[in-house]
Each structure stands twice: as structure tokens, then as C-alpha cells.
Amino acid sequence: MTTGTIPSGTNRPSKLKQRGHLGSRLRKFWPLYLFLLPALIYLALFHYAPMYGVLMAFKSFKPIKGILGSDWVGLYNFARFFRMDMFRTLIVNTLTLSIYALAAGFIFPILLALLINTCVLRRFSRVLQTITYLPHFISMVVMVGIINLLFSPSLGMFTHLLNALGIIEGPLTLLLSAKAFNDLYVWSGVWQSMGWGSIIYLAALSGVDPALHEAAMLDGASKFQRVRHIDIPWIMPTMVILLILSCGNLMNVGFEKVFLMQNAMNLGVSEIISTYVYKMGILNAQYSFSAAVGLFNSVINMALLLSVNALSKKLGDTGLM
């Protein structure tokens, strides 16, 4: 989505005329601008105004002095984070988990949307849609509780089932396995968010001109070919935009779920930036440190978002900005 620009050499209206034009638009369409005003105020108050809090990352924050009054320490908190023994482990764990989650979590909503869209039985597809997006409403705490109940080493449902089928003997050690942590985290997340994530693709697919499909059917195209040559190209811009937005959140692996799933056995892979900052920064009241790590996260996310956006525009002229 690129904004239009006025070509050079075009006669531009004079400033006086522009002001008049703007003024008259304001007078003419004031209800619309008034309609927009609360959203702007909200953005200003809750998204832009609090930005000054980022200064905390460069200060040694003391509540007594407030953010602006606290001592300036420059990049001390960042340097402290980079110098930590755990730094490399945290980055590796965070990136591994988030890239895995992105890769798996990106594909399946698309596949589900395509499947639902091509389903002939309307009632079935509606029921399927409802069932698949219900897990989205389960809270993270309940979700991890379900995981623990199902996969509990001695008492879990799957433990009993697999023992009964003779597939394993004794406890199921998935929850204790560091290797299985990423898989458990990602695929439970895919199960939970797949349905909800497919909604936006279904909305995009509903805009496909039926005449295209009719024409393709007349030409003898199979269902798969129609999906490949009509549906997928149609939702490609949506896919790219959502991928770019997901890349912009790459470093923000959810804290809650990881923290709840963490135990002594998987700590080597489950200790990510957000859980470490929680233990170090929040529980020990080191807010400047937490702010510095949070800012570091955001800068990386921003850089990733811009890079992926640029790459996407270069490759396919579709981009967020």
C-alpha cells in the first residue's frame, strides 16, 4: 500500500487556496472529524503519551524520583543485559520458539480457511468453523492446565491411553523433555489459534468472484487447481500483510504460556527473554532493566518488520507501508 504523491511539475494550488480548502473541509465534514477525535485522543493518551516511559531504560529508576527525575545511566542496562551469561541462551531460545511458532502458526490457518472454503456441505463447514475457533477463547492458564492434565507423566489421560494401547510402558515424559517443549508449546498454540486465525482468510476468500471458479470449472480445472490458481493468489496480499505483522512480533513470544509450562527439566530451552525479565526485573523490582530489555525487543521487532516489508515489496510489490 503506497501513498500517492503529486508528480513534479504539476501546478500546486496556492497555500491560501489549500488552507481554504482544508478549512472548508473541516467545516463541511466536522461530524466525521469529531467522530475520529476520540480515537485520536485514545491513541495519543494511551499509545503516544506513555512513550516517554521508554526513558526508564536509560535511567536508574527509583519511584521516589519518578522517570524524569531518576539518574541517567545511558546504556548501562543494555550493556548489563548483553554481558549476562544468559544473554545468548535467551536470544537463541526466544528466536527458536518464535520462528517455529511463526512457521507452524502461519500455514495452518490458511490451510484450514482453504479447506472450509472449498467444502461443499455448508452446514458442516459452519459447524467446523465454530468448533475450530472455540479454543481461542480458552485462557492461557486453563490451556496449560489442560496440557498438564492430558500429558501428566503418571496421571495424564494420554499416559493412560498410550499405556492401554501398548505404545508406551510407564510414564509419558513429554512434559519433562526439553526437546519436546517447543513442540508442545507450538502445536498446542496452533490448535488454539488456528480457527480464529482462519477467519481473516475466510473473509478474504469470500471476496473471490464466483465467475472465476465457474470459468475454471468450464476449463476442466480440478478443485485443487482452482484453489492453487484462484484462491491462493487472491489471498496472497492478506497473507503477506499478516506475515509482515507476525514478523514484527517475532521477539514477543508470549510470556504467560511459557512461564506456566516451564519446569526444572525444560528450563534450558524454555527460559526466554520475557520469563527471564519477569524473574530478574519484575520479581526483583528492577524496572529499568526490564524496560531496557523490553526496548531491545521492540527495536529488533521494528527492524524485522521493516526488513520483511521491504523484502516483500521488492519481491511482490505488496507491503504494509
Added chain:
Amino acid sequence: MKKRDQARPRLLALMVITVLLVALLAGCVSGPATTQKPTTTGGTTATATTTASKPVLPDGGVTNPTGYEPIVNQPITLTAAIIYGAHMGDFTKYEIWKNIETKTGIKLELNILADREKVNLMFASRDFPDIAFRLDPQNTSVMDAAEAGDLVQLDPLLEQYAPIWNEFFQENPLMAKYVQVRDGKIYSLPYVEWLEWNTNLRDQWFINGDWLNELNLPEPKTTADFKDYLIKVKENAGKGSIPANAIPFYILYNSYIGGQFDVYASFGVYMCQTNGQNYLYMDNGKIKSQVANPNLKEAIKYLADLYQSGLMAPEIFTDDWGAYVSKITSEPAITGSLGTHNNNGKTWWKAIGPLDSGNNRPSYIRAQSKGVRLNAFMIFKDNKYPVASLRLANMLSDPEGLLFEEFLGYEGIHYNKVGDKYERVAMVDTTKQGENLKPLGNYTIALIDDNIVSKFLSFPATKTKDTREYDYLNRYKSHVPTEMQIPSIPDTYFTSQENELIAQYATDCDAFLKKTVATWITGDADIELEWDGLLAKLNKMGYQDYINLMQKGYNKLME
């Protein structure tokens, strides 16, 4: 159309400029955390002292200087923060608040904070209630609040309005040192409980006595006997009262309460928890680590043997506190042995241990630190009735006030009055106690020092079998090496940077030890291959620096 296209970017620009201006102005407005000049006394003092030249009643005429019934001559309401405790139930239902209101005229509106994170945020946001009971805050948060003038300084008021505490600090100068912040002043009162069977013992090691009898086994005296018992429990699961899903031995891995540390202690490896670390102990004034102790390796190998033989459930690594509580209170029992504070009224839990590991080392069991639980009572600056609040604190610590209701509970349920003595009931009938007749215990302020214990309290439980008191005196007392216990070192004895480093080292090293020992227990890693390199790896993370810092703080405390 062209004109519209030209106007649109300018309009967008105008809007962005407006928003940024708003943000700029918002950033320039000073928030609630403006710098306050510290008063000469370093904190806020109560109105009574500033108007001491005039003979007026404190708190603007509301508070009576003496007497508890009432404390105030018109009803007042104070907001009171307290941290949540899962085993305490719903604080708001407790009868004691009504009694306080009836007797003193002070109504307390409770604000229950879910966890430490909420407590820290309360201090960071400086949005305080009138008073606070137990919050377990970071000491640095309390120090910052004191420097900011958010806390009422208590020293000038203690003599007149909290004489109980004034006398205690004069008789126990070390305790006074504990509660002081950096400027040497007192801004909070502690919880003091000097009952030796509480402070000198952490967990009791319990075995299921009913199962032991059914299996016709004697009480285990050695680690080998204990393993035999566990094997028999596993073999007989599903028979008699032993359920099919019985867990022979249950611990909450790496937890200070209910963890594996008393097993280590049976191998002569004594360790205490201090400032976030579990593997340290005191040796003639020097803080040392058990990490390089070869007996610790033997203890871990013993646990690994139990685990890999299926005598410990894998859930020891995944369960949380809630799961642990449900297992220790489960009726009927589902585990053959565990460690916990007391038997919770479950008659099948019989104390055992410490066990002889056969390595010719003394067998220990862990103590807790005798001292004080800091910051059990604080008064915040916006409290209109600081003197009434302090008098309430005194009342809760006074044997002639509500000390025994707050600490012990209720007559006929938790104690019986025999002459002047409060005779604590050996086993509390929890059906009579219900949800509203529970004592607050260590969730508020109390002063149970040696004087109170000897003068007022009597514990028939010391003569009643299967009580904590009896088991401590008859079984555990000689195995508790109190000289190896490291006292809690308040954050006030470290600089800000040292506190940051301690937090970092403690977090990193504890996580590393927790993970490494777990892999040895499960057999995922080989202890024989990794043992020798353990200390070197820890030192790379700053373990020795951490110990040095702790030693420095301890030396300062003892000066």
C-alpha cells in the same frame, strides 16, 4: 479529485503533528512521582509529634493515647493491604477483623494482593493503602519508599504508642538492626516468633503410618530402609488402603518447602535458603557452598536411584504449589512419604528421620532462621490516623490485647486457658475452625519472644505424640545444626548495584543448579561425567562473586 489528493497528505501531517504535540505536553507534565525533598528525619512523621507542644489528642483528636477499647473515640476506616496465602483461605471472612472493629473502633478494609508482582507494582506506582500487613516486599522497595517519605517513621512514636515494641528493640539490638533501613531508622515492624519447634525446624519428614503398618514394616532408620519401604509401597499399590496410583515418595522439586533438601541433609549435607539460594551454609562465620561436597553427589545419586526405580513420580518436576498442597492434604492419602511443616491434622502422617545414610556423616534436618520476618506492619504517609494505626499494631502484639487471638486463634479451638497460661491445643479440630476462625499467624504482626513464651504460653503438644512440637523435641532437635544456619541478610546491607548483582547471580545460578540436578536425577545426564565441572561452570556465572557479596553483607550485619 486532484485537490483532494493534495489536501489529504497535509491533513494527515496536521493530525500527526497534533498527536505528537499532545504526547510532548503529556511528557512534560510532572506525574505523581515528583521529587520530594526528604525531611530531616528521612520520612514522614505523625502529626502527633509535630504538634507535640500542644496537649492535644493525637491524629487530630481522634485517637486515645492509652487503652485499647476503644483506640479511637470515633469510628474510623483504614485500608489495609495483605498478601494472599493459598493455605489461609479468604482473609475477608476472618472473625478477627470484626473483633478489632468492635473493640478498637477501627474498621479495616482489606486489599488482598495476589502475589509479589502486585506488591512490587504497588510500591513502584506509590499507590499505597493506609497500612500494610505481611506483603513480603523487596527490602529495596521499602527503603525507596522510606526515602521518598511514603512511610511513616516509627522510632519517635514507639516509646509512647508502641511500648511493647520499644522494649523489644531495646532488649534485642540485633533485631532492631534487622528492621532499620539505610538511614538507621525504623519504618516497619516485624513478625517475631521464637518458638523453637517452629524456627529450629523447617519441614518434618513424614511417612504414611497406616501403610507402614499394613506392610508390617518397622519405621525406617536408614536410607536403605526407606528405599525398601518405598519399594513395598509400589509393589502393594492397589491392595488394602494403598491406592493403585500411589506415589511412594513425593517431593516438590527444588522447593524450600517440601523439597529434596532434607534428603541431602540425611547425607550430612546441610544447606539453608538465604537470599534466593539453596546450597549455602555457615561455617564459623564464613558462608560456604555445598556444591563441591562429595556427599552431595552421593545424596543426588540416591535420589536418582529412587526416581529411576519408579519410586518417585515424574510429577515432582512439573507440579506447582497447588498440586503439592492437594497431595499433602489429600484424603485418602495418595503418597507414602513427603516433607511438610506439620501433619495438617491427618493422623496417618508419622514423622521419621533424619535417616542414616551410612556414610559416617551426621544426619541433619533443616532449620529456619531465627529472627524476624521483616516488614510485617507498615504505615503509609497518607494515613490520617498514624498513631491509631501504630496503637493497633501494639495491640496485636500485646498479650493484653489481641496477640493471642491473632497468633494462636480462639479459645476452645486453638487453645485452652489454664490459669494465666494459654495452653495451645495439640490437634486443631478443623471443622470447628471453619473459614472464619483461623488465626492470622505470620500474615500480620506478632511478638512471640522468649518472654512471652515462658510467661504466657504452654504447649501440651510437646508431650503429645505425633505433633510437631513433640517430634521436634524428641526426634529432630539434636539433628538441627543451628550454627550452620545463615541468617537472612536484609537488602539494606548491600548497595543498589550489589542488590542487582545478587539478584542476577541468584537467579542464574539457582536456575542452572535446578536444571542440572534434575537431569542427574532423571538420568538424562551423567552425574559422574559432569560433577567435577559443576563448580567451574557456576563460578563462570558469578557464583563465587555471589558468595563473596553475601559474606560482605553478613560481616556488615554482624559489626
